[in-house]
Amino acid sequence: MIRNITLLLTAAAVAHADPTPLFNGKDLTGWVGSGYEIIDDAIVCTPKGRNLMTEKQYSNYVLEFDFKLPPAGNNGVGIHYPGNGNPAYTGMEIQVLDNTAKKYEKLKDYQFHGSLYTLNAAKKGFLKPVGEWNHEKITVNGDKVTVELNGTVINEANLAELSKAHPKHQGVKRRSGHITFCGHGDRVSYKNITIDEIVKETPKPAAPAEEVTAEGSGFIKLYNGKDLTGWIHGAGDLEHWKPMGEVIHYDGKSRSKEKNLWSEKEFGDLVLYVDWRWAGPASKQLKRPLLDPATGETKLDENGKPILVLVDELDSGIYLRGNNRSQVNIWNWPGGSGEVYGYRTNKNHPQEVRAALTPKVKADNPVGEWNRMIITLKGDRLTVNLNGKTVIENAQLPGVPEKGRIALQHHGSELEFANIYIKEL
Template identity: 45%
Template structure:
C-alpha cells in the first residue's frame, strides 16, 4: 500500500512539474505542437499502420512503419525562423550491433594506419529532428553525441570551418532510457542546438537551409526483410513537450 501511495505522489508531482513547464513556454509566446493526447497537427505517413502513436502522453515510435514512401512524421504547418523545444529519449536499441565510427572535431572520421574508418560495433538507436526538409539535428548513440548536423558535416564541398561547426562541441546526452531536451534556434541559415542545457552547436552555418518548411520527427532503420528483425540504428524513440516560437 505504501508503495502505491508513493507512486501516486510521484505521478502527481510529475504532472505538476509538467504543468509548470508548460505555463513557462506559454508565457514566453511558444505554441504547443503536441497536445499529449493524439497526433493532431501532424501528418501521419500514409499506410503507417499505427506505428507512430501516442502512448501515456508521449509520441511513441517503434521503427516499424508500414508506409511505402516517406515514413517520417511531419507537422502540418510550415515555419521560417523559430525557437523549438522538444524532449526525447531512446527506449532501447535495434536487434543487433551497429558500426559506430568516431567523428573528429574537424568532421572527418577516425581512421587506422591504412586509411580505413575505424568502426567498432555497439548498440545504437538513431533518429533526429528534421528541419524544414533541409536536413536534421541528429539523435543517436555515437561517441560524438547528439546534435550533429549530418548534411552539413558530410558535404565535402563546404569549407573545413563550416563542416567543423556542424560537429557537437561535447557529448551531452543522457543514457538510453532517460529523457533529453533540445532547444533549437534557427535564424536564416544559422542554427544553434542546446542539448540538456549545453550548447553543442553554436550559431553554425546551414548552407542548404530552406526559407520555410515543416518540422519532422525522423524514421530510421526498420525491419530487415531477410531476418524479420529490426536493423541496427532503428528509431526506437519517444517525444514529448514540443513547443515552437516563431521569430
C-alpha cells in the same frame, strides 16, 4: 533567451513479474543454436557445442538455474549478447568453470567461476564437488550485476564503473540482449532454468521549463498530449506513431511510403523545444566513426586508419525546413546527438562549415533516459543545446530553405517524444 536546462528524471519504480521457465525440460523451444542435447531433463553441451542463446532479448531480470560440471568443465552464461560475435566481448560472459582442475591452476582471477570474463573477478571456494548439481542466481538490474552461487554472493559488479575501466570492451556498455550458454565442447549440464523479469516503470519526462509554458513566452505546443492534430502521417501509421498521453511513442515499424511524422505547418526562424528518449533496444550493432570536433573528420589511429567504434545502432532525427539535409541527428553514435550529418559529410562545403556541425561534446543521457533538446535556427544559423550543454553553436547551413515543415524521423528505432514546443522568431 532560454537558459541551459538540465533534465531531471523521475525515479523508476521496480516490480517483479512471475518467474518464467526458460527451458521446458523436453526440447530447445525458445533457444537458437546447435551442439546441445537434452538428457534427463537437462540441456547438455556436446563436444560441438558453442553458443546457445534465447530467442528473446532481456534487460533486467533474475536468472536462476542448476548446473553440473564434468572434470575440467568449461562453459559460460552470456548476458546482453547482441546475437553476433564472441559473447564475452560483444556481450558479457559469466564464467562456468571447474576451478579445481589442475589445468586451470594458473588462470587469472577474472577467469574463475562466476567472474565476469576480463572484467570482474568472483570469490572462489563455493562450488560443490565435480559431478554434483550447483544452484546459481544471476541478477541483472541496470548497471548492477550480482552472481550468487549455492546461497553465497560471489560477484557484485557495477557496469558503469567497469565501462570506464575497460573503455574498449563493447559488451559492458550494453543494457539488453540475449542470454547465452557459451560452450567450449565440455559436457556441462543445465536444468531448472527460470527467469524473473524486473519490470521498471517507464520513465516520465520532466515538466517543461516555466519560461516555455509561461503566458506571453511565445511558445506554442506542437503536440497537444491527446492526438496527432497538426501532424501529417502515413496511412496506417497510427499503429506506429501512437499518442500515449504526454508522449508520442514510435515503435520503429512503419511500412508507409512516407514513414516520418510531419508538422502540417511550415516554419522559418524558430526555437524548437523537445524531449526524447530511446524506448527499446537496438536491433543490431554497427561500427560508427569517432569524430574530431575541430575538423568534422573521423579521427585516425596511430596507423592512420579511421577509428570506428562498435555501438548499438539507434537512429532518428528532427528535420528542419522540410528536408533531410538540415536534420539534427538523434542517435547513439560515438560523437553524440546534435550533428547535422547531411552537411557535415558534404565536402562541397568548406571544412569550417562541416566542423561547426560536429557536436562539441557527447551530451546524451544513458539509453532509456529522457533527453531535452533545444534547437534554434535563425536565417542559416543553427544552435543546438542538449541536456544543458551547447553541442552546436551558431553553425552555418549554407543554402538551407527559408521555410519548411518539421519532421520526426523514422529510422527503424523505437523512441518517444514529449514536450514539443515551438516559438517562431
